[in-house]
Amino acid sequence: MPIDRFLEARGEKRVRWLNPPERGRFIADPFGAQIDGVTHILYEDFRYATSKGVIGTIEAAATGPPRIPRVAIELPVHASYPYLVVDRGEIYCIPETNASREIGLHRAVVFPTRWEKIGTLVSGVAALDPTVFRHEGRWWLTCTDRDVGENMPLFVWHARNLEGPWEPHALNPVKTDIRSSRPAGTPFVHGGILYRPAQDCSRMYGGRIVINRVVRLTPTEFSEEPAATVEPFSEGPFPDAIHTLSGVGEITLIDSKRHRFVPSAIPYVLRNRPVPARDRTMAHRMERG
Template sequence: MWTIGIAYQPIHAFLDPKSSPRIYWLPMKRKDIFAADPFGAVVDGRLCILCEKFDFRKDKGIIAALEFDSRSLLPGFYAVLDFPSHISYPYLIEHEGNHYMIPETSADMEVALFKAERFPNRWEKAGVLIEGVAAVDSTVFKYNGRWWMMFTDGASGPNNLLHIWHAPDLLGPWEAHAANPVKDDIFSSRPGGTPFEYDGALYRPAQDCSRTYGGAIVLNRVLTLTPTEFAEEKATVIRPQKDSPCPDGLHTLSSVGGITLIDGKRCQFNSIALKVALIQKAASLINGRRRAGQSTVSAHPANG
């Protein structure tokens, strides 16, 4: 189970391995859903968080919103974007006075950009940035006068191979990096939050999936980023605190001004998830037998 945490410190505070920013974890009382992949913005004095809301009964995620006022959680945890397919990782961008979102839509084989008509609950599709790619956790930012997009490719494994695309403008045209895939490393390739600049350097949060999915967050220091070259090194690793409510994993770290959002994992038995998995397995077996039966009938037509 995943849940969301809030640290009332800037994201660069996590660079110090001796520092341990205090995280306020949101309670998740229901066993049929979890919340992960938090990104946020402050609008009219309220902290608005967009996140993945995963429903075990439906076996899919949607994008939902939470709102805070003076550090108090306002009632409601409501849907803002729901597709027939699974969506997650609602990456937020503020550009020219507008809020944009790039949710992960790898199942639809596209990277789509949505513009807020009324933040945080009304969105319109502004365009498709890339087509024909199962981009996982697309992360977009402007650096050195150019727009950059980083993601892993679900078709070749979501945790290992880092791809970069770049463009002169947020809406494109986008083109692939000359050295794609630029990195092959299960420890620190898959994007995991908001890139940020601090003390003259660019840092990129990534997921360490070497032992488990979303086991820890690695802050990479980017050394070179051009349309033809890329290099980065590990600056620090943020591991889950074993005495916290979420001791088993972390996989998103995002910045909202002087506030940092994070998510955490707690491994526990979930009867609802088990029931859904068993139903899916049974359906798969039944469909497989039906297909096998149809093949047998077509291979041995009746005499007549």
Template sequence: MSRGDRRVVRFAVVTAQPHFTEWEKQCIQQLERVGAEATMHIWNKSLLNRPIHAYRFDFILLLTNELEGDWGGAPLGVWSFTWGATPASIDTLGWWEVYRKEPTVHVSLWQDHQLVQDGQFRTIQHSIAQNRRRILQTVAAWPALYLQKRLVEHGLERRKSLEVFAKRVFETPTFFQKRLMDVKVGARKVKVFFDRMFRDEYWNVGIIERPIAHMIQAKDFHITWLARKKNSYYADPFGWIDGGHVNILLEEMRIAEPNGFISTCAYSIKEKKFVQSPERKLVRPHHLSYPYLFEYEGVHYCIPEAAENEEVNLYRYEPQNMQWQQERTLLQGIPAVDSTVFQCDDRWWLFCTVARQGTEEHNDSLHLFYADDLHGEWREHPLNPVKVDVCSSRGAGTPFHSDGKWYRPAQDCSTTYGGRIVLNEIIALTPLLYEEVVVRAIEPDKESAYPDGYHTLSKVGEYTLIDGKRQFYHWATLFINGGKGG
């Protein structure tokens, strides 16, 4: 069905008050942008003088659980949210997760009793207000995204059977719990301040002498680590094999410099050790990281992250002078984080998260772009963000193909940035749909020199590159990085 052939989708909005809150307005505006029309606002059951089906709504957008009763009767059902691990009022959004010190807040969108969209957001343990504001800003787009998906998959066919919307029960914190929460949040604010002053982290890169597909099942694997330097850290390794060496591109950060840059080092396959220390290779006035590397038609290409500059640039390797030359800009005006490109089914796909000020989208919201040709026009996926999950969205290396399936490594940032790597199996990848499911988590070795995180896993022939994190506290951190912490 073409867009011009679609009739207007009509819906009613149910809220607790006669005036819309800011996030309720955002929900409605997003739906209107995709062609829907809000034809009635209900905040009191007395406003209804006939059965729901007589109003000819396509669906009911239920944004409160304070109005009791049966809201069934619209052909596309009742769309509603649940906040948190258990059904809860929006007034307690994120409250219990902070109280119980849970790492994530789980939000779901339902069509009647069918789960149609969900996501996990990192819990900000020292601020309930920040949790609520950040989450509501993101999920306001979910009803519109789901409507787009319905139009793409099924059109507007009517459901064969209507399910009655169940009354939801939620917990209200007691007076004692509220006072205890004040104490907990106060203590966590002190810890956050202390961490910013004195905590730092060190990243390093290593190599595993096994193919990346081995990581789908592997429980134990040996990592050969690059020799560390006191005043630099190394992360985001990607590479290619040249003769008897693995040439590696990586991010390097030095204590005395404000921005990261791209360096290169080498690992000897014969000697089974790193034989070249990192050397500066690509520098720009802004921060560079995640030098995503791939080969196409015999040419090595690199896409370093330049989110600060709001560009996704494609670099081409020139073997004559062993330099990287910028070839073209793939995306402009988008602060794309950890852009990851691969070819599948005669199309090129680019995964990234997006850095937006005051949000956690760079860690939890996966965006997708596609093109028919690497050097052609790139289009945004209509369902962006195609996924919202702080546990498995942000890119963590090269997608790979094994036993007829595609896998996409991603970061789990629910407890800490780059806490571990998960492998997503890609279920559906088209210009109209995207679906993936987590099939494996790769945990850092708590007995190793880097026990606090992994956040890159990349394929190099029959070898796999990885990086690891170690957190530490030191009084000098206050003076080295201005108390920004790790």
């Protein structure tokens, strides 16, 4: 089902669920590319024992079970949200690596398992869910910033070329709304209008998805309005939240979650209890001196 179908409030949306990983792990943030009729999915593969995610990959056929998962990208820091971009015949991955305080650009050497880092799009930002797309002759990058509010202020950069240089939007942060700021997958155009999936974290992190209709996007202007919402699939095996909507041709990748007790996750949860944004900002300033 193509991603624009999620603009419809009604209509059956059939989901083919993949089997969850064993306890002590979770997988999330699916993005994909279709090569020679095969859908390759990249995703975050997180292990509580190491408190670190790597980027995994799996082939998913239209029928039958998916192939055995493999590691696509493993970095010294936690990696997630492996956003994929195709530009001039090359495939790029822009994973979230907020601990490194940069947004790196990786080019596929042998897709999907061999990559080389070729540059940094933006540095000095603890970017969350960096999302890159083309619109009206420019490249645009959207994300939130862990240091100033994980789920509320939305930041935008723009560039003429994917490799940069990237310039900050004149209004940064362009909006602050816990219900519809943090990116949630691939923007798309339908009926000549640009739409941007975002997370509604007002109830919980990734509680549901809001699809925003972008009204105005220029280097000096930004406005958008809610156009549709995507609720968790309550009748499915993962009914508690949904936070990624990723278009790949005629199919759409989603991730959902269910709540369950995982003993091995207790140390990770205690280490990562939420810290008020003001305290994080002050601590960051102290580190900078």
